[in-house]
Amino acid sequence: MNVQFTQTVTGFLRTPVQHFIGGRWKSDANGATAQVLNPSDGSPLATVAMGGAAEIDEAVAAAGKAFPAWSALSPNERAARLHRFAEHLEKHSADLALLESLDVGKAITAAEGFDVPFGIECLRYFATLSTHAHYDVPLAIKNIEARTHRAPYGVCGFVFPWNFPFTLLLWGIAPALAAGNTVVVKPSEVTPLSSLFVGKLAAEAGLPDGVLNVVMGDGPKAGAALANHPKIKRMSFTGSPEVGKKIGEACGRNLVPCKLELGGKGAAVVFDDVDVDATAQKLAGAITLNTGQVCCTATRWFVHEKIYDRFVDKVMGTLKETKIGPGPDRDTQMGPVVSEAQRQRVLRYVENGVKQGAEVVLPGGTAAPRGCEHGFYVQPSLLAGSPENVCCREEIFGPSAFLVKFKDETAAVGLVNQLTYGLANSVWSADLKRASRVAEHMIAGNSWINAHNVFAYGLPYGGVNLSGFGGGVNSPETFQDYLRPQTIARPLA
Numbered sequence: 356m357n358v359q360f361t362q363t364v365t366g367f368l369r370t371p372v373q374h375f376i377g378g379r380w381k382s383d384a385n386g387a388t389a390q391v392l393n394p395s396d397g398s399p400l401a402t403v404a405m406g407g408a409a410e411i412d413e414a415v416a417a418a419g420k421a422f423p424a425w426s427a428l429s430p431n432e433r434a435a436r437l438h439r440f441a442e443h444l445e446k447h448s449a450d451l452a453l454l455e456s457l458d459v460g461k462a463i464t465a466a467e468g469f470d471v472p473f474g475i476e477c478l479r480y481f482a483t484l485s486t487h488a489h490y491d492v493p494l495a496i497k498n499i500e501a502r503t504h505r506a507p508y509g510v511c512g513f514v515f516p517w518n519f520p521f522t523l524l525l526w527g528i529a530p531a532l533a534a535g536n537t538v539v540v541k542p543s544e545v546t547p548l549s550s551l552f553v554g555k556l557a558a559e560a561g562l563p564d565g566v567l568n569v570v571m572g573d574g575p576k577a578g579a580a581l582a583n584h585p586k587i588k589r590m591s592f593t594g595s596p597e598v599g600k601k602i603g604e605a606c607g608r609n610l611v612p613c614k615l616e617l618g619g620k621g622a623a624v625v626f627d628d629v630d631v632d633a634t635a636q637k638l639a640g641a642i643t644l645n646t647g648q649v650c651c652t653a654t655r656w657f658v659h660e661k662i663y664d665r666f667v668d669k670v671m672g673t674l675k676e677t678k679i680g681p682g683p684d685r686d687t688q689m690g691p692v693v694s695e696a697q698r699q700r701v702l703r704y705v706e707n708g709v710k711q712g713a714e715v716v717l718p719g720g721t722a723a724p725r726g727c728e729h730g731f732y733v734q735p736s737l738l739a740g741s742p743e744n745v746c747c748r749e750e751i752f753g754p755s756a757f758l759v760k761f762k763d764e765t766a767a768v769g770l771v772n773q774l775t776y777g778l779a780n781s782v783w784s785a786d787l788k789r790a791s792r793v794a795e796h797m798i799a800g801n802s803w804i805n806a807h808n809v810f811a812y813g814l815p816y817g818g819v820n821l822s823g824f825g826g827g828v829n830s831p832e833t834f835q836d837y838l839r840p841q842t843i844a845r846p847l848a
């Protein structure tokens with residue numbers, strides 16, 4: 356593995372990385388630490404502090420202390436500070452991309468081309484939006500002078516997963532900060548590095564102490580302490596439905612509004628009038644993107660029987676040509692999965708799928724690039740057969756897809772809607788009327804046409820059913836979610 360460490364990243368990783376609370380680095384009260392591994396070769400990457408209830412408490416207090424001054428800034432003043440923060444993040448794009456690639460194992464070109472710039476754009480989008488928003492909306496009511504006043508909530512808690520640590524961090528905190536809230540973040544214990552580095556950059560960019568706090572730790576201790584904290588005013592969680600339910604329960608007990616962005620099992624419906632080669636190539640890319648560790652990606656492929664064989668040939672060809680290697684290598688197209696546990700999960704699913712009778716189209720396996728034998732590599736796999744197969748029903752979160760043939764539109768829509776996941780699906784057809792109809796009938800937060808994984812700011816993104824609730828991300832509505840409405844009324848008579 357050939358890694359060009361920047362001086363900043365080397366310095367950042369050298370010491371045990373501490374929590375970032377109230378604008379300062381803080382070690383853990385109990386001195387607890389954990390090792391973060393480099394998935395590309397299994398080597399130790401950094402040692403990080405592992406906090407719990409005490410550190411979360413301290414961070415919530417710091418965020419509470421920072422709230423009055425931060426929320427009292429005019430939207431323009433706050434936006435100016437957030438734009439300065441975005442500029443500073445941009446200045447450190449190369450460091451952020453390298454950290455993300457080292458920590459997650461993702462291809463450095465993807466981190467440079469998508470994760471980092473797209474995350475920074477989110478901060479700019481919400482900072483700008485906040486200067487155009489209406490914070491007082493007059494209400495036309497007979498005999499009453501009335502308005503809806505919108506004000507930030509206070510301290511908002513965020514718990515994130517490991518697959519897009521930097522991008523998801525910004526998707527979460529940007530609207531909350533722009534609306535005048537202060538935040539406490541608990542990143543995934545598997546990939547905490549870019550979030551902590553963002554804390555350092557926030558301080559350097561002059562973001563006031565306590566506005567952004569980052570506490571590391573595992574879910575049951577630190578994550579649960581944050582979700583249960585009586586002083587948070589809003590909670591936002593991105594991760595699995597299993598943990599999402601726990602977060603929802605905790606917030607329900609405290610009557611804290613919460614946003615849940617959960618897992619998915621995205622489907623792609625491919626009709627027989629598509630450009631088969633182009634569609635096959637794009638869908639192959641859907642499972643190699645971030646090594647298939649993408650909540651919304653297409654992993655159930657329903658392909659019209661007339662083009663099925665040609666489609667499968669082309670997908671196999673594309674997957675076999677995909678360059679698998681260490682994340683930081685420039686020619687890597689697909690890196691390892693994030694951890695040994697994740698690798699075992701993917702392998703177990705494929706094994707169980709085969710035991711349940713799936714046809715093996717492409718077997719997958721664990722071949723690793725030379726010199727990286729201790730890395731967490733999984734080769735792409737394709738299974739086919741019954742839609743009842745476990746691999747067609749459950750989220751695997753790896754480079755694996757399940758193929759099913761279909762005959763007609765109604766059958767295809769039925770297959771898509773047989774699961775209670777509801778994050779994102781796509782339909783592929785040259786007949787745009789049909790595509791639009793199918794897009795409407797597939798039950799999910801997002802339906803994409805002739806593409807999968809479509810993201811832009813202003814385009815709402817979120818899930819329904821098992822994939823979450825609470826408003827989603829990336830749109831003007833997301834910004835409003837971080838403002839509490841207050842009716843102000845004066846009778847005129």
Ligand code: NAD
Pocket residue numbers: 514515516517518519523541542543544572573574575577578579580582593594595596598599601602616617618619649650651750752778818822823
């Ligand atoms: P996870 O649910 O296991 O963990 C997510 C976070 O929750 C981690 O920070 C973890 O420490 C924390 N956590 C675990 N137990 C907790 C508890 N009892 N209380 C509070 N916090 C707790 O998910 P993961 O394995 O990190 O990520 C993969 C999952 O995330 C997949 O299901 C994926 O689809 C989903 N995801 C969803 C989106 C989306 O936008 N909908 C985006 C990315 C990932």
